[in-house]
Amino acid sequence: MDELKARILSEGKILPGHIIKVGSFLNHQVDTALMGRMADEFARHFDISKITKILTIEASGIALAAVCSYKWGIPLLFAKKAKSDNIENGLFCSEIYSYTYKKNVTVMVESELLLPEDRVLIMDDFLANGEAIRGLTDLVKEAGATLEGIGIAVEKGFQGGGDRFRKAGIDIYSLAVIESTEDDGTINFRN
Amino acid sequence: MDELKARILSEGKILPGHIIKVGSFLNHQVDTALMGRMADEFARHFDISKITKILTIEASGIALAAVCSYKWGIPLLFAKKAKSDNIENGLFCSEIYSYTYKKNVTVMVESELLLPEDRVLIMDDFLANGEAIRGLTDLVKEAGATLEGIGIAVEKGFQGGGDRFRKAGIDIYSLAVIESTEDDGTINFRN
Numbered sequence: 533m534d535e536l537k538a539r540i541l542s543e544g545k546i547l548p549g550h551i552i553k554v555g556s557f558l559n560h561q562v563d564t565a566l567m568g569r570m571a572d573e574f575a576r577h578f579d580i581s582k583i584t585k586i587l588t589i590e591a592s593g594i595a596l597a598a599v600c601s602y603k604w605g606i607p608l609l610f611a612k613k614a615k616s617d618n619i620e621n622g623l624f625c626s627e628i629y630s631y632t633y634k635k636n637v638t639v640m641v642e643s644e645l646l647l648p649e650d651r652v653l654i655m656d657d658f659l660a661n662g663e664a665i666r667g668l669t670d671l672v673k674e675a676g677a678t679l680e681g682i683g684i685a686v687e688k689g690f691q692g693g694g695d696r697f698r699k700a701g702i703d704i705y706s707l708a709v710i711e712s713t714e715d716d717g718t719i720n721f722r723n
Numbered sequence: 724m725d726e727l728k729a730r731i732l733s734e735g736k737i738l739p740g741h742i743i744k745v746g747s748f749l750n751h752q753v754d755t756a757l758m759g760r761m762a763d764e765f766a767r768h769f770d771i772s773k774i775t776k777i778l779t780i781e782a783s784g785i786a787l788a789a790v791c792s793y794k795w796g797i798p799l800l801f802a803k804k805a806k807s808d809n810i811e812n813g814l815f816c817s818e819i820y821s822y823t824y825k826k827n828v829t830v831m832v833e834s835e836l837l838l839p840e841d842r843v844l845i846m847d848d849f850l851a852n853g854e855a856i857r858g859l860t861d862l863v864k865e866a867g868a869t870l871e872g873i874g875i876a877v878e879k880g881f882q883g884g885g886d887r888f889r890k891a892g893i894d895i896y897s898l899a900v901i902e903s904t905e906d907d908g909t910i911n912f913r914n
Contacts, residue, residue: 555833555836556836560800560801560803560832560833560836561798561799561800561836562789562792562798562799562800562801563798564789564792564793564798564799565793565796567789567793568793590781590782590783591781591782591785591801591803592781592785592801594782594783594785594786594789595785595786595788595789595799595801597786598753598755598758598785598786598789598790599789599790599793601753601755602755602756602758602759602790602793605756607752607753607754607755608752608753608755608786609751609752609753610751610753610782610783610786612751612782641751642746642751645746645747645751645752
């Protein structure tokens with residue numbers, strides 16, 4: 533999506549460790565008008581009429597998923613993160629490794645909110661190594677629901693998470709895939 | 724707001740400790756169509772044309788604030804929570820006590836995203852003791868910005884947080900104020 537790539541180039545900052553900061557419009561301050569146009573772009577790729585539930589994970593994925601949910605009239609469900617010793621009954625859970633927190637985190641949804649008949653679109657603002665998304669696909673499997681696809685705003689292609697889902701035959705669509713970043717701050721997108 | 728009160732009565736569950744669970748439509752699964760109508764109700768109370776920024780806090784406030792931001796065409800900024808030893812430069816910070824996590828948590832926004840000329844509407848899905856909202860008002864003060872008001876979906880009136888802001892002369896509008904809950908699960912709203 534050209535508009536998103538242009539915003540990443542004009543406002544993104546590269547920090548040490550290939551961290552890409554886009555907090556001025558994506559995941560701290562949020563340009564929800566841009567997100568509305570991102571929803572339109574996702575709707576050109578996915579057959580939205582099939583989707584019964586949008587699944588994301590707290591925190592920063594919620595803004596994008598909420599705007600898509602509102603525009604499409606499809607309920608949103610966001611998975612919560614918890615310490616493993618704090619899990620109640622009636623939950624679907626998956627353990628992921630959080631590179632942000634450098635520890636294992638349990639992602640969970642209440643089992644009564646994700647049903648076998650649900651056709652799920654997983655969404656998130658960022659995909660890097662893919663651990664968070666892998667956790668969400670686990671929850672969909674645990675529920676016996678159908679995964680219709682994965683919609684991502686910004687994928688860090690060089691970290692390989694997205695390509696692992698592609699190789700597994702999952703319909704994953706990222707609006708901007710960053711192939712590499714250079715020491716001088718240059719950002720190269722995948723074609 | 725009658726529709727919200729009706730949903731709380733039909734779907735809300737009272738857990739021990741006066742915890743009110745509304746995860747089927749407000750803060751786990753999210754009915755964003757309802758949130759669109761909540762945005763309309765807030766817009767009847769607040770002069771939205773004055774607002775330059777919506778400020779909320781991760782995680783569950785983001786969905787409501789994102790839908791309002793999208794409908795009103797006003798940028799959204801969500802404060803992040805961090806451990807106190809993890810604070811960089813260039814941030815406005817406030818320490819709050821989290822009753823959920825039973826410890827102090829630092830809430831923060833990047834200082835370049837909250838400006839002295841900003842006219843801020845603080846929004847959240849829940850208000851109980853008011854610590855999170857107090858932290859957000861601190862950030863607004865620190866930025867030298869103007870607080871135009873506070874918009875809340877569900878206020879637990881019996882915990883006193885909302886009334887403290889009212890006494891301080893802040894324009895706070897909660898769409899449903901729960902005055903008390905009873906042992907048999909009855910929920911009483913404030914008139």
